[in-house]
Amino acid sequence: MSNAPIDKLKEWSKQGHRNVLGDSLVMLAAERPEMCTVTADLTPTARLTGFRDTYPDRFFDVGIAEQNMIDFTAGLAVEGVLPYAVGLAAIVPMRPAEQMRVTLGYMNLNAKVVCIEAGVRFGPLGNTHYAMDDIAVVRAIPNFTVISPSDPLQIYKTIFAIADHDGPVYVRLTGGPGFPVMYPEDFDFQIGKAIEYKEGSDVAFISTGSMLGAAVEAANTLEGKGISTRVVDMHTIKPIDTDMLDKVFAENKLVVTVEEHTPIGGLGAAVAEYKTGFENTPKQVMASLGDKFQKLGDYAFLLKENGLTAAGLANLAEANF
Amino acid sequence: MGNNNTVEFIQEKCAVMRRDVIEMGYIAGGRGAHFGPALSSIEIMASLFFNIMNHDPKNPTMPDRDRFVQSKGHACLSYYSALIESGYIAKDQKSTFKQDESILSGHPSRNIEHGIEISSGSLGNGFAVACGMAKAAKIKKENHKVYCLVGDGECNEGIIWEAAMNGAKNKLDNLVAIVDRNGVQLAGKTSDIMDVDLVALWKAAGWEVLVLEDGNDLPSILEALEKMKNSKSGKPHAIIANTTKGKGISFMEGSINWHARVMNKEQYEQAILELESN
Numbered sequence A: 001m002s003n004a005p006i007d008k009l010k011e012w013s014k015q016g017h018r019n020v021l022g023d024s025l026v027m028l029a030a031e032r033p034e035m036c037t038v039t040a041d042l043t044p045t046a047r048l049t050g051f052r053d054t055y056p057d058r059f060f061d062v063g064i065a066e067q068n069m070i071d072f073t074a075g076l077a078v079e080g081v082l083p084y085a086v087g088l089a090a091i092v093p094m095r096p097a098e099q100m101r102v103t104l105g106y107m108n109l110n111a112k113v114v115c116i117e118a119g120v121r122f123g124p125l126g127n128t129h130y131a132m133d134d135i136a137v138v139r140a141i142p143n144f145t146v147i148s149p150s151d152p153l154q155i156y157k158t159i160f161a162i163a164d165h166d167g168p169v170y171v172r173l174t175g176g177p178g179f180p181v182m183y184p185e186d187f188d189f190q191i192g193k194a195i196e197y198k199e200g201s202d203v204a205f206i207s208t209g210s211m212l213g214a215a216v217e218a219a220n221t222l223e224g225k226g227i228s229t230r231v232v233d234m235h236t237i238k239p240i241d242t243d244m245l246d247k248v249f250a251e252n253k254l255v256v257t258v259e260e261h262t263p264i265g266g267l268g269a270a271v272a273e274y275k276t277g278f279e280n281t282p283k284q285v286m287a288s289l290g291d292k293f294q295k296l297g298d299y300a301f302l303l304k305e306n307g308l309t310a311a312g313l314a315n316l317a318e319a320n321f
Numbered sequence B: 001m002g003n004n005n006t007v008e009f010i011q012e013k014c015a016v017m018r019r020d021v022i023e024m025g026y027i028a029g030g031r032g033a034h035f036g037p038a039l040s041s042i043e044i045m046a047s048l049f050f051n052i053m054n055h056d057p058k059n060p061t062m063p064d065r066d067r068f069v070q071s072k073g074h075a076c077l078s079y080y081s082a083l084i085e086s087g088y089i090a091k092d093q094k095s096t097f098k099q100d101e102s103i104l105s106g107h108p109s110r111n112i113e114h115g116i117e118i119s120s121g122s123l124g125n126g127f128a129v130a131c132g133m134a135k136a137a138k139i140k141k142e143n144h145k146v147y148c149l150v151g152d153g154e155c156n157e158g159i160i161w162e163a164a165m166n167g168a169k170n171k172l173d174n175l176v177a178i179v180d181r182n183g184v185q186l187a188g189k190t191s192d193i194m195d196v197d198l199v200a201l202w203k204a205a206g207w208e209v210l211v212l213e214d215g216n217d218l219p220s221i222l223e224a225l226e227k228m229k230n231s232k233s234g235k236p237h238a239i240i241a242n243t244t245k246g247k248g249i250s251f252m253e254g255s256i257n258w259h260a261r262v263m264n265k266e267q268y269e270q271a272i273l274e275l276e277s278n
């Protein structure tokens, strides 16, 4: 991998995850001649214009046809091309879910599906554009790796790391313009290996995606009240890092999972599924979008409505500690 | 409501609706709006709501009302403007477009009381649902029609063709699909992204097809809809309406930059000026 582009982090944080994706794909393509990008009429939205113009022979737009995008991607992967299919998180894992299962998953193909605007960042566009269940859908497919990076540098590292990982990967990108830089300097990123962002022995926040910022802020609030709080960046949801979970279950008194997703089948569910096999594990509460369609509102409004803010997380933890 | 409105009356409604689209889209501020997709479909929407469809805004659940489905749901502003100008939605709701807790979301959300039959915004589904609604009318021996607005880019979706074949198989002659062929989709020109012969495809799927040279010309769209409404072909009907994306605002017409976008004050003022001088 090329050196971490530290000089770009400020700009990326301002622009949001789409630009990080678009720029990272161009950088990756320079190093991996077998790599290509496939999309379904989303070129400007997913910031792929630069890729298209730089590598026109390695860029394919299948039209507004997400099922076709996945199977076309599968065909490329079967023949040893390294395809990155880019789509909307609200549409892609759901509409071609069966294609993802029987072509990418079943044949364990080396193809990557990267989706923008996961969670409720699309706010005013309404429920058709919220991705609240994508982790659940893809996590249920054998062979798939599911990653939700937490900040600009981690997105960049994910895009590179999955190129070296043989098998189908789903990447869900969260965090709109202004999402915080959590890793200002180069750090060690490994698929499946969670990062202990902050140590603490009472409460443990386990978060995924751009929720990390709010979790860290909530942890600081709790520390101010004398509650020692650990924060785990669980960027890889499948396979989940059970070593890290063992440590949390042994050392913490309350687990709070934090995700921009339904409580059904996401990060919280993955943690609970593992936890259920052990006696004497701490209580777990899930901060999530709930099992419901959302009211209309902008991103900040929806996060607040669902308690996915630093204050909401701190309150939830305190009430259950 | 419906029938009896003169072309002049509907033409005036089109002008008001265009203004509604610009105003609501501007009110959305940084949240942006799909201006181009709404503006290409104004004449189609006005023809349906002010002439062709049998409906009553005072009685939105009237069983024999004609149904409308906006399958290209991102063009919701043309739908909302038709609902506002025909009385399903109060005019003062305009300022709530895309605001927190508003009913006017960036894609239509089912709300019968306000004239919205079907939630849409995920392309392809609305049209396939419209086929089911047309079949239901036949099962229930009801005589109303189902009208559905489809995008030309939306026709890239496989579900469109699965549903079109099923519609023909079920002889849904009570269903009229209007394809808003504005020639531009999200990332570029439809001819660059997926260059297909839409007329041949709809015909091959078993539909009666009528091509409209100018789908922004009110008399021709009215005539086409009237013709399809009364057709005795026994097949479902498709009107392929050649339109202009962003119709009516010079800097939006045919542009891929106005598919969805934030409008600034200067652009707003110029757009209003252009509408007023027409």
Ligand SMILES: Cc1ncc(C[n+]2csc(CCOP(=O)(O)OP(=O)(O)O)c2C)c(N)n1
Residues within 6 Å of the ligand: A040, A041, A042, A064, A088, A091, B036, B037, B038, B040, B072, B074, B075, B121, B122, B123, B124, B150, B151, B152, B153, B154, B155, B180, B182, B183, B184, B185, B186, B245, B259
């Ligand atoms: C299933 C699905 N895929 C992708 C999108 C994103 N999207 C919204 S509008 C659009 C382009 C639609 O083009 P067209 O049907 O030609 O309608 P127009 O905007 O030209 O009226 C796309 C790709 C979506 N809303 N739904």
